[in-house]
Amino acid sequence: MLGSKSRSFTGCNSCMLTCSFTHEGYFSFSKSRMQIEKDEERAVSIPRVCIQCKDAPCIQVCSEEALFKDKGTGAIMVDKDKCTGCKKCVKACPYGGIVFDEESSIPLICDLCGGKPSCIEVCRFPQAIKFKVKKENDEK
């Protein structure tokens, strides 16, 4: 999972830009799987991203079975062909970790870049985002 330390975010948005670029091939805040809520005046950043939680209510609530866990990484994956864009998963996520892409009408969920998250690469000094491998027990 992606662990994040709210205090360490500098607000540079490099992670969001890199996320959009590695998934879509261009830069757009709206296409980033991680969203950051900012209180500029107090320099506070609150990241919102999928943490691959145990219960995964997003999977449970999907009547189309469009969401599933990747066996290797544990990331929540979206089957674009099955997804109807109903947004139930977005509402079900207790962490606000799912972004709904109005343009393609599908949810954008952190896929951990197949196990090597690109956002980590641009956060080496502040280390606001870290990649943690979940233990076997955490998954059950």
Add this chain to the structure above:
Amino acid sequence: MKSSYYGKILHINLSNNKIWYDILGEEEIKLYLGGRGIGAKLLWDMTDNRTDPLSKENVLIFSTGVLTGTNVPSSGRTTINFKSPLTGRYFKCSVGGGWGLRAKMVGVDHLVIHGKAKKPVYIYISVDKVEIRNASFLLRKSVKETNRILKEKIEDNSIDVACIGPAGESKVKYASIMFSIYNTAARGGSGTVMASKNLKAIVVNPNHGKVYVNDPENFYKYVKSSLEDTYNDSHSPVMYKYGTSPDNVSMFDEGLVASYNFRRQTIENSYNFTGKCQIDEGYLKRRVGCGSCIIGCHRFTVVPSGSFKGTYSEGPELETYLALGARLGITDENYLMKLNEMANDFGFDSISLGSTIAWAMESYEKGLITKKDTNGLEIKWGNGDAVIELIKMIASREGIGDLLAEGTKKASEVIGNNSEEWAVQANGLEQSGVETRAMLSYALAFALNPRGPDHLTTECLAELGKSFSPEAEKIIEKITGDKKYAVPYMTEKRADIVTWHENIYAVSDALGICAFLTTASYGIDEEKCAKLFTYATGIKISSDEIMESGRRIVTLERCYNNREGCTRENDVLPKRLMNEIAEGRVKYQPIKPVNSKEILDKMLDDYYELNGWDKKTGYPEKGTLEKLKLFFCADKIYPR
């Protein structure tokens, strides 16, 4: 063709509310790159030596960099071009923050503000809207208040705001444009020009905006190598940890700073001016990064206790420490925080503000300004309380604040009595905190700078050699062929060092890359600039060509000032720094301790010769202009 930069110019005329677009051709983009380069060309075309800087004929040009909007490290910068009301000459500011990134997302390569609105307005730009809106509810609001109110009104936290504060509205000649509450296009009166157009703020909303690059695969290859080289540079982690202020007191104690209106080169209680103090004494709350900056040298500080408890702002940056601290003899860290907050929130350039007050303090000491003039304030060295009141007076042009709002040059002309001698300005701009008597590349660069004497078109830290960083010494070796020139007190090779730095700085500003990454951390060199430009735009350019474009930009800016009537006679430093020896001999004071006319003239001759400028007039020679495809400049500066 997909590109991170289309040369698209959004024009807004506030006199008649007309909005239209222009698009540049590929040839022009290759010549001037984008950002500051195109900004300088637009300013050349749209203004001339008859343009009054505060009239509706002046333009205010916002240019995002070619790479702004991408994840190239520290590429989120914006250049602002205008004719300066403080200097009457060419001006450019470069500013970080998140505004440029967001402006690029909604398709703004350049934004040109023409004319003057009848009533105060703000501009709102999103993917599908450009609107001129009423701003009467924002009048006299501080920078923090303006940001807060606009976010509440627009009900979208993802917007970014560029605005002026009360100093701008009072037409203080050195008012800034603040970008969010953290970043400032500070110098030369950018905010004064914005105020003269009745424009309070420009809001950008990035939602659903996109930035493409031409060749994503190759582009990302060079992004990754830029990331690696930036992370591996020895100075990068220092900047992340401590910010622009140093980690220790050596620079303050060895004579690299100017204090007491440049009479001295050291300062008492120097620990209070360090990044280490911010951390260890509990001021630092967070480190703040500009758009796509992987270093994050900005600070968010809060005063934890005492009479200024709760004071919060960005910084202080090193220059603000020097201008509102060392130059005024103020060393108490709580006062440093308070004065910094006031400068940011009123929307002042802290350098010119501090310098003007330092001049006033020396004039007070010499009896030319008295308590009668200051409404009873005792503006003695180190009196922080008096400075707080004086800043309020300047922001509202009350009493002597009205004179000080004009800047050091004008104020000293009015007061007279030889007070020009301690007005530390040249060509109308107050010198930044670099002690040019101790560093000769800086001295030459400051004399040549089209803005006036400061470090923000040419950062020459490399001349400090390995005492700055091992990479700095290598840069000097690359430029001059020998690392023995990596010392700040030699006149030899200063022309070569300054020229290279001017060129790479111009390229950085055109591409939107922070000059710290090309002239302090050395994570991005001219080769990477060329590759990133090529793969981002699809317009092929080599490293030699991109550096030639940098030289073209520098030369065009020179011609702008030549057209204004400037000659070699204007390539000077403030009088005090030419003619006076600082009190107290310290490590970095050179053997000949003064930048005498003789020393400066020698370096200028070398520079003119190297760059094909006429030694008598200081004009770029016709052949030089021909070679750089700037022949149109020759028509304006050479009599027929």
